Amino acid sequence: MSDYILEMNGITKEFTGIKALDDVNFKVERGEIHCLIGENGAGKSTLMKVLSGVYPYGTYKGDIVFEGEIQKFNEINDSVKAGIAIIYQELALFPDLTVYENIFAGNEIRKGPFVDWNETIIQATQMLKKVKLNVDPETLIKDLGVGKQQLVEIAKTLSKNVKLLILDEPTAALNENDSENLLELLKELRAQGITCIMISHKLKEVISIADKATILRDGQTVCTLDAHKGEISESVIIKNMVGREIEDIYPKRLDHQFGETVLELNNWSAYDSQLGRDVVKNANLHVKQGEIIGVAGLMGSGRTELALSIFGNPKKYKLNGNMQVQGQPVSFKHTSDAIKAGIAYVTEDRKGNGLFLIKDIKSNVTAAHLKGISSRGVLNLNEEVMVGSQYKDSLHIKASSLEQIVGNLSGGNQQKVSLGKWLFTGPKILILDEPTRGIDVGAKFEIYTIMNELIKEGMSIIMISSELNEIIGMSDRIYVMAEGKITGELSKEETTQEAIMELATQ
């Protein structure tokens, strides 16, 4: 007889007639790492919100049995008291407070009516040791990298005597090193008896860490796989997630000839006066027409900075060196100059600086190229609807109408809107920064397919990605960056994950 710490039986949750969860059964054994997998919109987040009390008892059907008792959570605090803690993708830390203040925020150690700061620092240091984070507890959160912030967040939950730890895509924003550290830590916590539910899109991780994996599809439980019975493998997971076989994660590409060099950088450097150092150092790079260039490297290696320095230098670095677009030397004063020259940059952080979340689909698509729908500064709003629906159809953006607010779309569809916005500028060189971050396998495949169509039409693509598989699967040629330098160039044939990692950690 198994010892279940959590049983969710027959959970059904409706939103105005639409079943987000339909009779979901989800059982987690004490002391295991249980991965929850599914495409975007499959119901993972909703299920976790039911569990944590975001959706209070009574708004859903079914039972939550935690530690052998039926639980009736009315708010998040109730589930926290019971020992359930969730760490969301977007971290909930206070950037201007110190590490120790953050760890005990909302859970302050008191002496009478006052906060006992000395005791707080002592306990915070112990928590940091538990998560193997070697920083001074008085450091400000904003001075830590994302990977370390993640660990602080875990330390914070551990300080609350957590029995069940839920992580929502913990490694989405982390580089390979930090991801590995985090997974190691989870294994250690498992050894200490903490049960863990992890939501993830990264199948490699799931395979390396999960004891069990439950797959959701369209609000229903598809199956629960057991690693110890050898049931977990990439192909099995994908098959169950999408409900169909994906022969290959990367769509087939027909061989084609590359054209002339469209972009060339010589001894290209960018100096960040705020950081006081070069964020890009002596980069030499060229891109041919119809080529997909992969730019690999760890986080902070200067990939995004390289892209920004090319794209009109919106961050105001001091630039050095030569850039040529289609054989002509250029220097851009503003992003609008870069757009005019045929460069487009799809940002890494689509919510933060890519999209206008409160605006609708059509005005997002036209935002970077209003010239295309106006004459002498006056807009043709009917033309805008035409353009909007054209991209909605060609990029398969799933939305009720063109007037739908972009902030309400799923990650994959937001990414397509972002892509549509840049395609409408008619670029010759498309820079994609982490184009598939946080989107599901199905949407990824669609994005890859679109990329293949674009290069067939003669566009060139520079793809920045932290996912080595994606870099290797999609690129014709790969540049690897480390500490602002391009440390190597690899052709499609000679590329392996190991080769990239070796260059990235130089």
Place this chain on the structure above:
Amino acid sequence: MSFFNEAKFLIKSNIRDYGMYIALFVIMLTFAIMTDGLFMSSRNISNLLDSAGYIAVLAVGMTLVIVIRHIDLSVGFVAGFLGAVAAIFLTQIGMSVWLVIPIVLIFGIFIGLFNGFLVAKIGIPSFVATLAGMLIFRGALLNVTESTGTIIVNDDLFNALGNGFIPSLMEVNGLHLLSLLVGLIGIILYIYSEISNRRNKAKYGFDVMSPKIFIIKLVLVSFIIGYITWVLAGYNGFSWTVVIMLLVVVVYHFLSTKTVLGRNIYAVGSNPEAAHLSGINVTKITLIVFGSMGMLAALSGILFTARLQSATTTAGTLFELDAIAAAYVGGVSSAGGVGKVTGAIIGAIVMASLSSGMNLLGVGISYQYMIRGGVLAAAVIFDVMTRRQRA
């Protein structure tokens, strides 16, 4: 879709936009009943619109400033100061009105651009930068009026901007003929633009409103324009203030909804970083919006001086807060990117109606402030609730 379903759908999806029109209607109706029709008399409506004028033009500019996530606290005393400058030019230097007005408007633009420069180029928070401006121009106003005290303006042409009416040509049954003609032209232009708009949409093959609803809308709006014209024609017709106010609304409505510049302003407001990365020059847009605010402050100062026929030492006091209140009642959002120029005008008229109606009823000034504060809070609550519903 059946007739009623379509009407219901239209109302439901546009409730946010229609909300303040409904509020204005309810307020006017309430006062009309409580004052036995005195509130809706030609004379009162005419006075009400004139008294809203100098705040309304400020509210239009303020809406755009708030849309790009900034604020301008200096506009009140900029208006007061430039109103005094206009008075000095007219009385002490003896310049002609036709010279004074453009010069003062240009001064306004420069003051606005300077505010914009502090905010966009130097990076000072707009609250602080314009608070400094507020103190500086309060001082400047006192400085230029210190030796003379209140400056009386005797130029009839100038004073007409605040008190005068467009010429009547001739009276028809006691009604103002030219005003009736203006109203009629307004209705014809409105119907023409709606029909050509509909035709254009049909040409692109888009869905349009069913003919029944379309005709009801045309009749309703035409009736409202006609009614207001008829009410005003019963007194002295359209005042120059109302004409200027209408011009400002038409121009700014067109700029903000139908041009690339307008779209860029809203883009900067909804996400400045994304706007920058979309090739929009955020600095330039900020300068333009503050420059336009300065120009409208100058216009407000001219209207106010003309209305009082004099420049006083305290002119412009609290104009900025009235303008901000009008903008918020008109549906602007402090989170940026949302807010309409037409809403700002309606907001200003709502606030003026409250003052006017309560004055007629003899409500004490202490209660007037409380009630106006309550309406402002209610407007923002309504705004927040309807937005939550949509999300």
